[in-house]
Amino acid sequence: MNTLHFTSREKAFDFLDDYASQRKEEIDRRQLGKGQGLIKSYLLETLPDNGRASMDIPAILHGTGWQVTPMDGRNDDAAFYRVRDSKGEFGFLEPLSARHLAVHSTKETVRADNAVRSTVRATAQLDFAWLAGTTFQTIWQHLILPQMPDRFVTLKFKHQARFEDTLWDERDEEDIDDEEDFEEPIERRASTLAITERSNQIARFLPQLQTYHSPFKAIRTLRIPAAEERGGYDFWSWGKVTYRAPTFRDGRSQVLSITRLYEQTTRIIEERLWFLGEKTTLRDGGESMTLTGAPVTLTFDPPLPLSTFQNFITTTFERGQGPLRLWGNPIYLGERKVHIYGIDLHLWKRIYMEITPRRMMLVLPQGTCGNTVHRLVTNVQRYLDPAVEVFIGDVRYSDLVEDVFLGRVTG
Amino acid sequence: MEQTPLFQLNLMLWLVWPVPPAGIMRPIFREDGFDLRGIGPAFEMPLEVRARAGVAGIPFKERPGPDLLLEHHQRRTLLPIECKISSFGPDAPPGSKKHQSRQAAALLSTTGLYLADYFGLPAPADWRACLLYAVGGSQEAATQTTLEDLSARLQTAHIDPTLAGALGIYIRDDGIYLKPAPAASVPVTALQTPPSAGVRVVELEDGEDPRVLYLLPWDPNIGPADEYERRALEERVRSALTSLIGSRLDAPIFDVSLDEVLQAAVEVWEMWRDRQAAAGFRNAVRAYVRRILTRLRKMEVDIQAHQDTFTFTGVTPQLARQVRGYLTSVAFRRGEIDLWSEAVQLDFSSLAEGW
Numbered sequence A: 001m002n003t004l005h006f007t008s009r010e011k012a013f014d015f016l017d018d019y020a021s022q023r024k025e026e027i028d029r030r031q032l033g034k035g036q037g038l039i040k041s042y043l044l045e046t047l048p049d050n051g052r053a054s055m056d057i058p059a060i061l062h063g064t065g066w067q068v069t070p071m072d073g074r075n076d077d078a079a080f081y082r083v084r085d086s087k088g089e090f091g092f093l094e095p096l097s098a099r100h101l102a103v104h105s106t107k108e109t110v111r112a113d114n115a116v117r118s119t120v121r122a123t124a125q126l127d128f129a130w131l132a133g134t135t136f137q138t139i140w141q142h143l144i145l146p147q148m149p150d151r152f153v154t155l156k157f158k159h160q161a162r163f164e165d166t167l168w169d170e171r172d173e174e175d176i177d178d179e180e181d182f183e184e185p186i187e188r189r190a191s192t193l194a195i196t197e198r199s200n201q202i203a204r205f206l207p208q209l210q211t212y213h214s215p216f217k218a219i220r221t222l223r224i225p226a227a228e229e230r231g232g233y234d235f236w237s238w239g240k241v242t243y244r245a246p247t248f249r250d251g252r253s254q255v256l257s258i259t260r261l262y263e264q265t266t267r268i269i270e271e272r273l274w275f276l277g278e279k280t281t282l283r284d285g286g287e288s289m290t291l292t293g294a295p296v297t298l299t300f301d302p303p304l305p306l307s308t309f310q311n312f313i314t315t316t317f318e319r320g321q322g323p324l325r326l327w328g329n330p331i332y333l334g335e336r337k338v339h340i341y342g343i344d345l346h347l348w349k350r351i352y353m354e355i356t357p358r359r360m361m362l363v364l365p366q367g368t369c370g371n372t373v374h375r376l377v378t379n380v381q382r383y384l385d386p387a388v389e390v391f392i393g394d395v396r397y398s399d400l401v402e403d404v405f406l407g408r409v410t411g
Numbered sequence B: 001m002e003q004t005p006l007f008q009l010n011l012m013l014w015l016v017w018p019v020p021p022a023g024i025m026r027p028i029f030r031e032d033g034f035d036l037r038g039i040g041p042a043f044e045m046p047l048e049v050r051a052r053a054g055v056a057g058i059p060f061k062e063r064p065g066p067d068l069l070l071e072h073h074q075r076r077t078l079l080p081i082e083c084k085i086s087s088f089g090p091d092a093p094p095g096s097k098k099h100q101s102r103q104a105a106a107l108l109s110t111t112g113l114y115l116a117d118y119f120g121l122p123a124p125a126d127w128r129a130c131l132l133y134a135v136g137g138s139q140e141a142a143t144q145t146t147l148e149d150l151s152a153r154l155q156t157a158h159i160d161p162t163l164a165g166a167l168g169i170y171i172r173d174d175g176i177y178l179k180p181a182p183a184a185s186v187p188v189t190a191l192q193t194p195p196s197a198g199v200r201v202v203e204l205e206d207g208e209d210p211r212v213l214y215l216l217p218w219d220p221n222i223g224p225a226d227e228y229e230r231r232a233l234e235e236r237v238r239s240a241l242t243s244l245i246g247s248r249l250d251a252p253i254f255d256v257s258l259d260e261v262l263q264a265a266v267e268v269w270e271m272w273r274d275r276q277a278a279a280g281f282r283n284a285v286r287a288y289v290r291r292i293l294t295r296l297r298k299m300e301v302d303i304q305a306h307q308d309t310f311t312f313t314g315v316t317p318q319l320a321r322q323v324r325g326y327l328t329s330v331a332f333r334r335g336e337i338d339l340w341s342e343a344v345q346l347d348f349s350s351l352a353e354g355w
Helices: A007-029 A057-061 A109-122 A133-147 A199-212 A248-273 A306-318 A373-381 A397-405 B005-014 B047-056 B101-106 B111-117 B140-156 B227-246 B258-265 B276-299 B319-326 B331-332
Strands: A040-045 A067-070 A081-085 A090-094 A100-103 A153-161 A190-198 A219-225 A232-236 A241-243 A276-281 A287-292 A298-299 A338-344 A351-355 A358-361 A389-392 B035-039 B068-072 B077-083 B128-136 B163-172 B176-182 B197-201 B252-257 B302-307 B310-311
Touching: A007 A090, A007 A190, A007 A248, A007 A338, A040 A109, A067 A199, A081 A248, A081 B302, A100 A109, A100 A241, A100 A248, A109 A373, A133 A153, A133 A199, A133 A219, A133 A248, A133 A397, A153 A199, A153 A232, A153 A373, A241 A248, A248 A389, A248 A397, A276 A389, A298 A373, A306 A338, A306 A351, A351 B227, A358 B258, A373 A389, A389 A397, A397 B302, B005 B077, B005 B128, B005 B197, B047 B140, B047 B310, B077 B101, B077 B111, B101 B128, B101 B140, B111 B128, B128 B140, B140 B163, B140 B276, B227 B252, B227 B258, B227 B276, B227 B319, B252 B258, B258 B276, B276 B302, B276 B319, B319 B331
Parallel strands: B077 B128, B128 B163
Antiparallel strands: A040 A100, A040 A241, A067 A081, A081 A090, A090 A100, A153 A190, A153 A219, A219 A232, A232 A241, A276 A287, A298 A358, A298 A389, A338 A351, A351 A358, B035 B068, B068 B077, B163 B176, B176 B197, B252 B310, B302 B310
16 A cells, blocks of 8 residues: 555545455455455554643654654644554554544554554553453443344454463563464463354353353454444454454444543543542631542452462562553562552553452552553453453442443543 | 551541442441541631630640541531541640640530631531541540540630540451440441441451551651551652653653652642651652662763753653663662651752752
8 A cells, every 4th residue: 555645534535445345355255365454443542631632643653663644734633644664654543532543554464563562662652542351341232232133243252361370471462363372381271262153142152151251251352243234343452453344434433433432431530530639728828638539449259369469460560571561669568468659651650559369459640541441451351360340439340331332421 | 567647547548439339448438428628637726716725724736637627518517537546645744735635625626617617618507527536446445535534624615625536446357447435426327336346447358468558658747657658658759750751751852840759759749848847858859869860861861950840852762762771670660769868858959959
C-alpha cells in the first residue's frame, strides 16, 4: 500500500473498503495471498485529556520514530494521518477522541504487531486499550447473543499460569497468533482454546465451561459478526482488531463503539478512584483538606498459592519482568503481604498497592490513567487468576462495564 | 506490631472509603453514611468559651483541630475523631501547653451548631456533634473516664459539653476490632450494640501484619514512628520523583519543581507546606532530588536549576531511554534515601547553589 496516493480520508476509506473486500474473497476461497495482511486496527490510549479539545499527535509520537503527515490539511479530531516508520509506509492514524486513537494498517501481522508494540513501549504517552474478559463477556451477553443468535462467533481463551514458575519469557507477552506461540516443556497450567460456533449453541455450554474451568473467563479474542455480511471483526484483549469481513467502514464503526464504551468506563473509573487531597477554605480564611478516592480491589478465591504469590512479586518488582510493567520496592510485611508505593511504567504514573495471596488493593493517585485498571484486569485474568473478582470502590467492575454498555450510567 | 498514631489515622481513613461489600474490610463509618469532611481541620474556639474555661482553670486549647472530621449530611451529625495510643488524665501539668487534656477540653466544648456554622454548612442549628477518641485497645475505659471528668468540669464552667465516646482499637489474630467503652455513646450504628469483642473492621489471616496501605504517609507533628513508616515515606518520595521525570521525558523541554515532588509524595502537602515542622522534610527531599539530578547530569542531561524548579532541555529520544533505564535500574530503586538525618534536615541550600 502506498499511502501517498491518498489525498483525503474518504479516499483512504474507499481504498481500505476495497482492500477488505478483496481479502475476504481470498479468505472465502482459502487463498489469502502470501504477504497480504488483513486490515488491522490498533486502538491506543493516551493520557487523561485535562480538558483539551483534541490530541497533539506530533507531541504524542515524539521520540517513537513514527512520522505522521496529516491529510486534508487538518490537524484536529477529524484529522487523518499517513504513518511511516523506519521500514517505510505503515498505514493510517486517526484520533477517535481527545484520548484515543486508532492506527490502521494492512501490513502482515508480525510486522504490524511489532511496529505498534515497539512504538507503545518507546513512549510514556501511549498505551493499548485493554479489553478484559469481563468486557468481552458483556458484549457477548448483551449484544451478540440476543441480537445475533444464529451467527457464527469465534471466542478464543487463553490463560497461562505463568507465575506458577519462577521464570518469565518476554515472548509470553506477544499475542501474535496461536501457531507462533512459544512452547516450552515446563510444567504449569495453561489453557488455550478457540471456539467457533453459532451464538445460541455457545450459550448452551459456555456458562458451564466457565463454572467448571475458570480459564474460560480469560477471553483473549472475540469476533463480533459483521452486520448482514459473512465474517466479522476479531477484537483482541490488547486493543487490536483484525478485519475478517468485507468492509472497512463497518469494522471501523465497531471500533468506534468499543472506543466509546472504553472511554466512558475509563472516565467513570477515574472519577470514582482518583486519590487526591482537596483543599477547602474555611470561614475565617483558614484551610482544611480532605482526601477523596476509592481503591480498586482484586480478590482471588481461592487464594493464590504462596509460591505463585511470591513468584509474582519477585518477577514483577524485584526483577522488573512480566506483563504488568509495575515498578517499586516491595515493603514486605511478613511472607504473605507486601505494600508497594510504586509506578505504572506504561505511562510512568504512581500507583500504591497492597498485595496478598487473597487480594490486590490499588490506590490510583490523581493523574494515573484509569486504563491501568483495564490492563491489570486483563493481564491478571490471563496470567494469575482468570476468575478474579474486581471492584471499583464498592461496585463490581463487570457491573460497571455492563451499566455503561447499556446506558445505565453516564460519565 | 505496636500501634502508632499514623496507623490509627490511616485505619480510620479506610473506614470511610468505599470497598467491596463483604470483603476483608468493613468501613463502618461509610456504611452508616459518614463522609470525610477534613483532615486536621483546626478552628478557633469562641471567645466566651475560652474565657469561661480560663476562669474555671480548665486547661484549654484556643485553636484545636481533630485528626479527622467526618460528616453525616442526612443526620446532620459531625464526628470529630482523635487518634491516640494511650489514655490521658484530665489535668495538664502546670506550664504544659501540649497536654492532651487541653485539646480534649476544647473539642468537648465544640458543639454541632458551632462547627456547622464555622464550616459554613446549611442550617447550622440542626447539626449535632459527637467527639470520638480512637485509642489503643484496653485504653478506652480510662479515656472515657477522662472525657466524662472533663465534661463535668466544663458544665461547672457553664460550657455545654458535646457528646463524646472512646473507642478501643484491638489487634487480634483474626482481625482489627473497634470496641466502644462501656459508657460511650457513639452515633455510628455498628458501634451502638456491638458484640462483646467489638466490631471487626479488618479481617486478618492468622499472623498477618495488620497494617493497612497508608493513604497518609506522614504527619509533620508526629513524624514516622517505626521502620515501616520511614520506608513508606521514602518510597513515596522515590516514586513521586520517578513519575514526574519519567512521564515527561517525551518532551524535549520540561520542568519539575520541588513542590510537585512533595505534593505527589504526600497528597495533603499543601496543608502542611508552611509549617515549621515540614521544613526539615522539605530540605531532606531537596537534598535527595539534588543527588539524583547530579547523577542525571553525568548522563549529559542538561538540567538548569532556578530556585526549587529544575528545567530539563534538549531531551532526545535516546537520552530519554537512557534516563528511563537509570530510573528503572536496581541501583536507583535500591538507592538510599535519607530523609531523617540532621545533615539533610538542616540543609538550607537551594538547588541552584547546590550544584
